[in-house]
Amino acid sequence: MTAKATHADMANAIRFLSMDAIEKAKSGHPGMPMGMADVATVLFTRFMKFDAKAPKWADRDRFVLSAGHGSMLLYALGYLTGFEDLDIEQIRNFRQMGYRTAGHPEFGHVAIADTTTGPLGQGITNAVGFALAEKMLAARHGKDIIDHYTYVIAGDGCLMEGISQEAISMAGHWGLEKLIVLWDDNSICIDGDTSLSTSDDQLARFQASNWDVSRCDGHDPEAIAKAIEAARASGRPSLIACKTVIGYGAPTKAGTEKVHGAPLGAEELAGARDKLNWPHAPFEIPAPVLEAWRAAGSRGGAEHAAWAGRLAAYPGKAEFERANGGTLPQGWREAVHAFKKKASAEQPKWATRKASQEALEALTPAIPEMIGGSADLTHSNLTHTKVTKSITPSDFSGRYIHYGVREHGMAAVMNGLALHGGFIPYGGTFLIFANYLWPALRMSAMMEQRVIYVLTHDSIGLGEDGPTHQPIETIAALRATPNVLVFRPCDPVETMEAYEAALDNITGPSVLALSRQNLPTLRVDHTNENMSARGAYVLAEAEGKRLVTILATGSEVSLALDARKLLAEKGIGAAVVSMPCWELFERQPKEYRATVLGEGTVRVAVEALGTFGWERWVGEAGAIVGMKGFGASAPAEKLYEHFGITAKAVADAAQARL
């Protein structure tokens, strides 16, 4: 150790904070932080535009640790550069209850985490969303206001996940030249050598999608710096294969899978201290090293100040800050009310996907930060509107994204757009293909991001495309996922209400499940109140005494009204409850819920999807009319008949239980 800290000292500080924290926690992944410490040191001391004292500055460079298991790398960087929420106690209590330093980096826990990573492939795809958001904001506000890089550290695991191909392909298509991926090319995966399971030429693969590619020695700081400089100058998204030794510095375990996901053990750790000449006690960083790191942490202060000056002088400052802060513009709610009033008056017979399109036609002019898109089902999802011009590789001023047949990638890119700030993304596919994007939707929910999923063709009502395309279990899975609002509106009024609630839901994603088939308008009495935001409400009270309560969602609400009529003909009073959103209904006062559900009445639920979970609402004495297995290929009306999802079946089920 010299008086002035060297690169090696600074990198070793990362290594030993990581090793020691993992040793103390008795769990964690030391291999990656040890292997990538040199690369991270070069990146954070020479390139990253950031200000540890103002970590959420809008034009900072973004950093995504896609290989999230290496979380100690990020926490070490945060502590060393002086992020205030990452003191040494946080490092000492890595992976412990009540501390921010979770096993994988969690957005919202530590400021340095621009996204939550851990499930492999998500981070690199969020990063595509960051880089896309940067281009889109630059197109709107100019490079004086937004002009930053997005850096990613990704491992072999990220590159093996299919979603990474969707990310690579999109980034290459759009030409996101400020996206730089540093691949931890250590040739080791969990099972052992990567040659156990892959023979890909990663550089050729990225090149096939128009990326700039290069290699460097991931332990040679000058080589790393040169590679990053060249990547920044390349005019394309860049992959730098950083050849590293996993667990660099571990005397016997370095270069093997043994150092990936477990503490080194006391003996190996002592050996590493010898080998790397690091005589300091655990969690002790020598003053010169810490000073050098803190200097790196404040390096961006001047740039930050200069940017703040430019922003202050920018005429569009207020609008930029509004959208970036997530506040909706004036006037949008009036558009909601006008739409509902008109729909209640005119009572169109629209599929709810068509109602969604009309709602979006009203909302997108009022809310310029709404960014549409579809996973190549635009004409079916009806997600495009007159004002949402397509984004192209040469024009990022638009508002509509052709994601291609990449549902999973679409969702993870939407997470990136939402996390970046400045945009409210919505994206379409068929409801069944929520199965493909579910892991990313889970991240929207965990990260509390306002992402709107427009999922059409939402039941066996999809018809002829058959069982592969008919969602059965999907809606249950979405409802079971924490912090997701799942809407299944029944008509244009409820569809607009679902959008209103989704836009108001600033701490999580929302799903709109929408019909392929036409439906009547059922909400014919206008009110500005968002009835769907109650989750469920009595759409039609019983004639006479209520003996039966029929619970229905979406396309089955009109069927429930027919069943109500059949029961009325037999002198049985039945109410119809429209239940567009279970999650919001659960948040209502107990008394409201009891009144709506009609305690003491026979309850029958109907939904042309799997029945899983409906017992919560109908109780053991109730009945559920829905799908017991997979669907079939036939016209929709035949399928409803075939599977017994009819007004008569609902009425019969109720009567049998009286």
Place this chain on the structure above:
Amino acid sequence: MTAKATHADMANAIRFLSMDAIEKAKSGHPGMPMGMADVATVLFTRFMKFDAKAPKWADRDRFVLSAGHGSMLLYALGYLTGFEDLDIEQIRNFRQMGYRTAGHPEFGHVAIADTTTGPLGQGITNAVGFALAEKMLAARHGKDIIDHYTYVIAGDGCLMEGISQEAISMAGHWGLEKLIVLWDDNSICIDGDTSLSTSDDQLARFQASNWDVSRCDGHDPEAIAKAIEAARASGRPSLIACKTVIGYGAPTKAGTEKVHGAPLGAEELAGARDKLNWPHAPFEIPAPVLEAWRAAGSRGGAEHAAWAGRLAAYPGKAEFERANGGTLPQGWREAVHAFKKKASAEQPKWATRKASQEALEALTPAIPEMIGGSADLTHSNLTHTKVTKSITPSDFSGRYIHYGVREHGMAAVMNGLALHGGFIPYGGTFLIFANYLWPALRMSAMMEQRVIYVLTHDSIGLGEDGPTHQPIETIAALRATPNVLVFRPCDPVETMEAYEAALDNITGPSVLALSRQNLPTLRVDHTNENMSARGAYVLAEAEGKRLVTILATGSEVSLALDARKLLAEKGIGAAVVSMPCWELFERQPKEYRATVLGEGTVRVAVEALGTFGWERWVGEAGAIVGMKGFGASAPAEKLYEHFGITAKAVADAAQARL
């Protein structure tokens, strides 16, 4: 039309059967069958080894229409070549209730469908499983018995889905040289030109994974034939980019997205008849054309007969046919019983993932067709056994597959292995990553394939890795998916019983959810009967009168027993029901279910996962102790305490309801 049918006549027969059937159905996808008719005609008349009269012959070439929306291509081929289950009435009633000709090809509906396709990317990955199964069977039985190609038709959509990269990467790694992908390179996706969303150089992408690649004019039969010949000789998996015009022959819509997914309409269809010189009425194929096609359908008869002769002479015939037919070998059930008896006697304290490994150590020697693997979590999933040697690119005699970090691809390859015949695949990952593979698991269920998913680290008991890795909603989604048996065993005995039931379940997949953490052996009284196959059973009856019934699964069964003790101390009789498999419990007689559930008792369920769906079993008056939101990062025991999943919480919940 000449007296002798030309290639063009034969291809046009496919085109008009497709156009006319779609027109009559008023729905469907004509663009692909019209565009790929020439390629399909060359493939089926000159290359495909098949026998329309014996469609399931084990050594036939496999054909996968990965772009499943082009189902009429497959049905037309089936009818024209003489598959007995595809007469002209089936074609006339395309997409209608009660007919085999579903909107997308369904395995089990029509013999020509080697797999169900439609959700894009699944088919091409199943095909990797077919080609891998072929190599593995050839390594076991020799090329006299198994030596066939796997052909795939894939579209741009399949190649955009992330799972296709996992497929390409695996096929290239293993060097599956008998896999040939014919890419319908028509530059059109649903939103419009593929340039809206992709700029990939697909040939370079496949080359990066060691594929042989070539291009041909997809409307020139000789060029197509030459390309297929070259691919067969290449010694690598092959991609042939067949440049085609989508909707070839449609006078105004050809070459546009308008012909992708909707009937042509009467005028355009009449125009196509003119343009292609096809004056015949709908569903009428001129005799010379049908004869030529039927000759192609019986072309493989001689090869089939020769193969049957070789098989008859093969000493391993009985064993080959046994495994291929899906019958388990003699003696395996004795291994199950011996294992259970020993575990009940020795009562080890194993995590159920460890119990799974020990069960597999007993089963894999007894059942040679079991093929293990993991998505790069072998040391965590504990899926490897002493007799399951790894498969490598140079040795396919092994029984263990390193799938890499490719959960979705693993599941779809397992579907291919199971569909091919001869193997029972099981594969591991963490339970949370079932979210990644769910779309393929759905296909296991829909196709009724015996695939076993070994999903470890199955709750917040996973501990420090934190919320990104702790499954909450996953188990509900799996239970909601039709035709899946979801097991969550509590100890070594139940773990082996879950494997026994999974192996007996020949019409669908099974999931084993297994703990990371150690658990006591609870089944200490041996019985050969598979108690888990009842789905749920009383593990410990109440002392005295039963007032409370505690329902628990997996790692929470021992916690339930502790709660029972706490209640007993207060003089409250509580029974503990172990409920390893909801689906099997639902199949029990009503009386059995009522006895187990303890009708009239207070029911409390406990599971360290999301609570969604448990209302089915506890009723409105019951309680559910489980997770209400995402987890956290801390040691497992702290998490149980923090989230209130404790014996005391269970006992308190019961007492509060008495």
